[in-house]
Amino acid sequence: MxxxxxxxxxxxxxxxxxxxxxxxxxxxxxxxxADIIRMGIGxxxxxxxxxxxxxxxxxxxxxxxxxxxxxYEDSGAGYDFLREAVSGYYKSFGADVxxxxxxxxxxxxxxxxxxxxxxxxxxxxxxTDPAYPVYVDSNLMxxxxxxxxxxxxxxxxxxxxxxxxxxxxIYLCSPNNPTGSVYTADQLKVxxxxxxxxxxxxxxxxxxxxxxxxxxxxxxxxxxxxxxxxAIEMCSLSKTAGFTGMRCGYTVIPNDLxxxxxxxxxxxxxxxxxxxxxxxxxxxxxxxxxAAAAVFTEEGLKQIHENIDYYQExxxxxxxxxxxxxxxxxxxxxxxxxxFKCPNDMDSWEFFDLMLxxxxxVGTPGSGFGKNGNGWFRLTAFGDRQRTAEAMERFKExxxxx
Amino acid sequence: MxxxxxxxxxxxxxxxxxxxxxxxxxxxxxxxxADIIRMGIGxxxxxxxxxxxxxxxxxxxxxxxxxxxxxYEDSGAGYDFLREAVSGYYKSFGADVxxxxxxxxxxxxxxxxxxxxxxxxxxxxxxTDPAYPVYVDSNLMxxxxxxxxxxxxxxxxxxxxxxxxxxxxIYLCSPNNPTGSVYTADQLKVxxxxxxxxxxxxxxxxxxxxxxxxxxxxxxxxxxxxxxxxAIEMCSLSKTAGFTGMRCGYTVIPNDLxxxxxxxxxxxxxxxxxxxxxxxxxxxxxxxxxAAAAVFTEEGLKQIHENIDYYQExxxxxxxxxxxxxxxxxxxxxxxxxxFKCPNDMDSWEFFDLMLxxxxxVGTPGSGFGKNGNGWFRLTAFGDRQRTAEAMERFKExxxxx
Numbered sequence: 001m002x003x004x005x006x007x008x009x010x011x012x013x014x015x016x017x018x019x020x021x022x023x024x025x026x027x028x029x030x031x032x033x034a035d036i037i038r039m040g041i042g043x044x045x046x047x048x049x050x051x052x053x054x055x056x057x058x059x060x061x062x063x064x065x066x067x068x069x070x071x072y073e074d075s076g077a078g079y080d081f082l083r084e085a086v087s088g089y090y091k092s093f094g095a096d097v098x099x100x101x102x103x104x105x106x107x108x109x110x111x112x113x114x115x116x117x118x119x120x121x122x123x124x125x126x127x128t129d130p131a132y133p134v135y136v137d138s139n140l141m142x143x144x145x146x147x148x149x150x151x152x153x154x155x156x157x158x159x160x161x162x163x164x165x166x167x168x169x170i171y172l173c174s175p176n177n178p179t180g181s182v183y184t185a186d187q188l189k190v191x192x193x194x195x196x197x198x199x200x201x202x203x204x205x206x207x208x209x210x211x212x213x214x215x216x217x218x219x220x221x222x223x224x225x226x227x228x229x230x231a232i233e234m235c236s237l238s239k240t241a242g243f244t245g246m247r248c249g250y251t252v253i254p255n256d257l258x259x260x261x262x263x264x265x266x267x268x269x270x271x272x273x274x275x276x277x278x279x280x281x282x283x284x285x286x287x288x289x290x291a292a293a294a295v296f297t298e299e300g301l302k303q304i305h306e307n308i309d310y311y312q313e314x315x316x317x318x319x320x321x322x323x324x325x326x327x328x329x330x331x332x333x334x335x336x337x338x339x340f341k342c343p344n345d346m347d348s349w350e351f352f353d354l355m356l357x358x359x360x361x362v363g364t365p366g367s368g369f370g371k372n373g374n375g376w377f378r379l380t381a382f383g384d385r386q387r388t389a390e391a392m393e394r395f396k397e398x399x400x401x402x
Numbered sequence: 403m404x405x406x407x408x409x410x411x412x413x414x415x416x417x418x419x420x421x422x423x424x425x426x427x428x429x430x431x432x433x434x435x436a437d438i439i440r441m442g443i444g445x446x447x448x449x450x451x452x453x454x455x456x457x458x459x460x461x462x463x464x465x466x467x468x469x470x471x472x473x474y475e476d477s478g479a480g481y482d483f484l485r486e487a488v489s490g491y492y493k494s495f496g497a498d499v500x501x502x503x504x505x506x507x508x509x510x511x512x513x514x515x516x517x518x519x520x521x522x523x524x525x526x527x528x529x530t531d532p533a534y535p536v537y538v539d540s541n542l543m544x545x546x547x548x549x550x551x552x553x554x555x556x557x558x559x560x561x562x563x564x565x566x567x568x569x570x571x572i573y574l575c576s577p578n579n580p581t582g583s584v585y586t587a588d589q590l591k592v593x594x595x596x597x598x599x600x601x602x603x604x605x606x607x608x609x610x611x612x613x614x615x616x617x618x619x620x621x622x623x624x625x626x627x628x629x630x631x632x633a634i635e636m637c638s639l640s641k642t643a644g645f646t647g648m649r650c651g652y653t654v655i656p657n658d659l660x661x662x663x664x665x666x667x668x669x670x671x672x673x674x675x676x677x678x679x680x681x682x683x684x685x686x687x688x689x690x691x692x693a694a695a696a697v698f699t700e701e702g703l704k705q706i707h708e709n710i711d712y713y714q715e716x717x718x719x720x721x722x723x724x725x726x727x728x729x730x731x732x733x734x735x736x737x738x739x740x741x742f743k744c745p746n747d748m749d750s751w752e753f754f755d756l757m758l759x760x761x762x763x764v765g766t767p768g769s770g771f772g773k774n775g776n777g778w779f780r781l782t783a784f785g786d787r788q789r790t791a792e793a794m795e796r797f798k799e800x801x802x803x804x
């Protein structure tokens with residue numbers, strides 16, 4: 001009888017957003033007429049920019065002609081044209097990342113989940129709580145010990161390291177999912193120093209970097225000195241360019257990131273990850289890579305920023321509603337997320353059910369992201385303008401009625 | 403200091419085909435004028451069928467319009483239209499697989515490598531030798547015990563089970579990569595019975611099923627009675643429809659595949675795999691899924707079979723050359739691979755170097771696929787007709803000269 005990986009049996013039965021999808025389905029079943037507004041899952045709604053679609057279709061055409069057909073990539077790490085485009089993008093906001101430090105992937109989630117493979121199971125994993133569930137789930141699947149740094153109301157949901165606690169691998173996300181909080185360069189420097197002191201690696205998720213508008217908030221951890229010796233960065237075009245259904249992202253592992261093996265030899269983390277990906281990944285669809293490269297052109301950046309501006313205005317509308325109602329929140333600036341305290345000290349799922357049943361607005365219960373999320377709630381600004389405004393009207397009525 | 407997964411350090415430093423790519427690069431550097439013919443990596447060369455390109459471009463257009471834009475998939479398991487198309491394809495050759503037993507992926511390699519995650523590390527893994535390196539590498543990365551069933555000249559490179567040996571997880575591939583051998587329905591029934599006796603799971607790789615032409619050779623393990631209780635099947639459109647650069651495949655886990663946990667409870671393997679994928683995979687690019695669905699239409703199947711016919715004729719040319727030279731081989735029928743014994747009892751890499759240096763033809767050393775591959779060599783029929791014929795002329799001269 002095959003032995004299962006029984007760590008899986010200790011997990012929540014479903015990934016958070018699958019549970020939410022089931023709740024919505026059940027609500028729809030009993031309320032077929034309900035006018036549901038979805039502000040739960042962090043999914044975009046605006047179409048892909050025209051210049052990106054054109055590039056993808058051109059890539060499709062190339063696949064249909066023998067002379068320009070593309071089969072397997074030699075490396076599976078992405079075509080040079082795209083790695084160079086990503087490198088140039090990093091340069092535009094002051095981070096020095098060379099194309100050979102970049103691997104193209106089918107979205108940050110896969111790399112973020114799979115990176116655990118190259119590390120041993122005796123590491124101490126440090127996750128800020130609340131956090132994107134993949135950091136926790138992927139490590140629990142290996143049976144690893146996870147410790148938490150508390151993000152809470154007191155520290156503006158931006159946890160800082162505790163020097164008395166040791167960690168080997170640290171997950172950070174800024175702008176943060178789910179709280180919308182951001183780290184300043186100075187705060188990231190504290191984390192980098194902590195990682196150096198502990199000989200730890202930081203896994204830095206910058207999926208929401210394109211939403212940063214304020215000065216002094218780094219778009220990449222590599223904007224901060226010393227990061228290339230300690231940090232892996234993962235980013236995605238899902239939020240930058242609406243690629244949630246297109247599937248493309250990138251992982252940066254600096255050439256300077258070296259770890260000692262137990263025999264004292266130096267091991268390049270990029271080489272180890274390359275070996276993993278060489279055996280388990282065959283690269284991203286060529287037309288998708290063409291589409292991704294178009295994002296980083298002058299016209300592409302202009303077009304995607306029209307969408308980002310649109311979502312940022314939605315975020316402002318949601319944030320203004322919270323301010324008007326006197327509801328405590330973080331995010332809404334530098335972030336598509338608004339993270340607020342449930343009215344009347346309600347529990348997160350209690351508020352989820354109440355809001356769904358009374359207003360047909362779907363959000364994400366904060367407790368789904370960790371214990372410090374309990375009593376908090378996440379809304380996303382990725383919806384339609386009018387529907388977002390409509391949801392806020394319903395929200396106001398709800399909050400005033402309880 | 404983070405502890406590494408030191409199992410990685412025991413692997414060959416690079417995935418086989420990356421080593422070959424490096425050898426070719428070095429040869430090109432010293433012989434810039436050489437007219438290299440690549441018959442090594444199993445990569446297709448004909449363009450994608452027109453009906454498939456059209457469907458993908460239509461999918462791109464939908465992504466550019468708000469009303470038809472697609473973000474995250476709810477399940478990440480693939481759109482219903484594609485899962486239904488794959489189910490219909492299975493039905494066409496006599497296998498009963500329902501859409502909800504199918505998960506769409508970005509190529510068989512990822513699922514084949516990642517499936518190890520849901521099993522424990524104390525399983526006994528059985529791999530037929532020689533084999534596709536991912537079966538071995540993905541298990542070595544977890545530090546698992548692998549035992550081998552010998553495929554060799556005596557059994558026509560179609561290993562059968564040894565009833566005196568126990569295994570928990572069994573990897574089979576038919577038509578086989580690298581040997582081109584195939585299992586009959588009767589032979590698969592023996593493997594299924596062996597799996598049942600051992601309470602084992604079979605992971606069945608059917609990536610080359612579209613090349614089967616002879617009657618009595620199953621296109622899927624589910625064509626054989628009892629398979630749905632013991633087997634997972636993985637397939638890909640890479641060879642079926644030239645998708646090596648498009649990236650789409652599918653994994654079937656039957657609803658009947660149930661394993662007992664250590665506490666005696668029944669666990670659905672599909673549910674466990676769904677939990678893994680829910681946390682680590684976000685589905686396949688929507689336009690790629692549109693392209694994949696077009697493969698299974700009447701016109702799509704007609705167009706892809708023109709390409710398969712072309713490759714099969716190449717295979718015949720290579721096989722005829724071997725027959726003419728009196729070189730022992732398997733494959734060439736029901737398979738795009740020709741697996742032959744190196745002339746003069748040469749070692750596989752010795753012959754690789756000789757052939758590259760004397761004829762500028764690239765193949766794959768059999769020893770890269772396992773110990774029983776030593777002294778053997780793989781050529782693929784995925785090249786251009788004229789270049790394949792040219793390679794065979796050079797090959798004849800080489801063999802006659804040694």
